[in-house]
Amino acid sequence: MSAPMAKVRRVVTDSMEGLTLADYAQCSSRVVTVLGQNPGQFTGPGTNTYLVGSGSRRLLLDTGSGAAAYPAVLDRALAELCAGAQVDRVVVTHAHPDHVGGIGQVRARFGPVAVLKKRWPQADGEFAAAITPLEDGAVVGAEGATLRAIYTPGHAPDHLCFYLVEERALFTGDLVLGAGTAVIPEDSGDLGQYMASLERLCRLEIETIYPAHGPVVRRPKEKLRDYIAHRQLRERQILEVLANGPLEPIQIVRHIYQDVTPALHPAAESSVRSHLKKLVGEGRVARTARGFALA
Ligand SMILES: [Zn+2]
Numbered sequence: 001m002s003a004p005m006a007k008v009r010r011v012v013t014d015s016m017e018g019l020t021l022a023d024y025a026q027c028s029s030r031v032v033t034v035l036g037q038n039p040g041q042f043t044g045p046g047t048n049t050y051l052v053g054s055g056s057r058r059l060l061l062d063t064g065s066g067a068a069a070y071p072a073v074l075d076r077a078l079a080e081l082c083a084g085a086q087v088d089r090v091v092v093t094h095a096h097p098d099h100v101g102g103i104g105q106v107r108a109r110f111g112p113v114a115v116l117k118k119r120w121p122q123a124d125g126e127f128a129a130a131i132t133p134l135e136d137g138a139v140v141g142a143e144g145a146t147l148r149a150i151y152t153p154g155h156a157p158d159h160l161c162f163y164l165v166e167e168r169a170l171f172t173g174d175l176v177l178g179a180g181t182a183v184i185p186e187d188s189g190d191l192g193q194y195m196a197s198l199e200r201l202c203r204l205e206i207e208t209i210y211p212a213h214g215p216v217v218r219r220p221k222e223k224l225r226d227y228i229a230h231r232q233l234r235e236r237q238i239l240e241v242l243a244n245g246p247l248e249p250i251q252i253v254r255h256i257y258q259d260v261t262p263a264l265h266p267a268a269e270s271s272v273r274s275h276l277k278k279l280v281g282e283g284r285v286a287r288t289a290r291g292f293a294l295a
Helices: 070-081 103-110 121-130 191-202 220-242 249-256 262-281
Strands: 024-028 031-035 048-052 057-061 086-091 115-117 131-133 139-142 145-151 160-164 169-173 208-211 285-288 291-294
Touching (some): 086 103, 208 220, 220 285, 249 262, 262 285
Parallel strands (some): 086 115
16 A cells, blocks of 8 residues: 555655766757756756757757856857857747856857747846747747747746657756756746646657756656646645644745755745745635635
């Protein structure tokens, strides 16, 4: 007999901690990954940027944070793994700084290349004028590669995943990571939308996930299933601890993140707040003078 779900503390058990990746590597005949040279607590080994296509003019999907070491690494990857190809256009999953921070470097190196993304006026900032807007279903083609944009809000309001038709592969940005779980920012994120985006991805034929952080995922169905189960478990845990009386978010964190180092409690609190926002919106939890309580 399996243990009751209430006793299960975690679904996703891997993490970015201590993970290292090569500076650049060939993922397939039309995908080369180039590390953004921006390691950190939330980026893991750094942002994965991807050169996509097989011709002399390739797409660059995401650009890293603008780390000084990135352009030289990108150049080496183009020379050694892409037969000296150039970057033709930049495709962006979403406007967080560790994805768009390198746009200026890329345009300094390859000229005023177009930046293809869904608009997010509050975040697009200095490169807004360079944007070619993409919406759900838009197709971006390069020699040897066809990308289809899939609108997947939840982590960020402009978030697009890109489906690589030729490989049945999906570039998931920050929606699904190679290790650990994604952050749902309390302000601009939306957990309800995030869950709907994961459900949408489950309906696609996906053989490979190319995430923005961490290693390539070769078992995408299990990964998506675990991601959904992880959030469902957290939601149940929050409802369980609130059944004993009202609590503030940080108190909820202390109850349900006992296995997580206190250094990560602020991130966990942000995640708990996102869950509470969803539950309040659904009328299942209410804000009271003594904290959040079951409605
Ligand atoms: Zn992000």
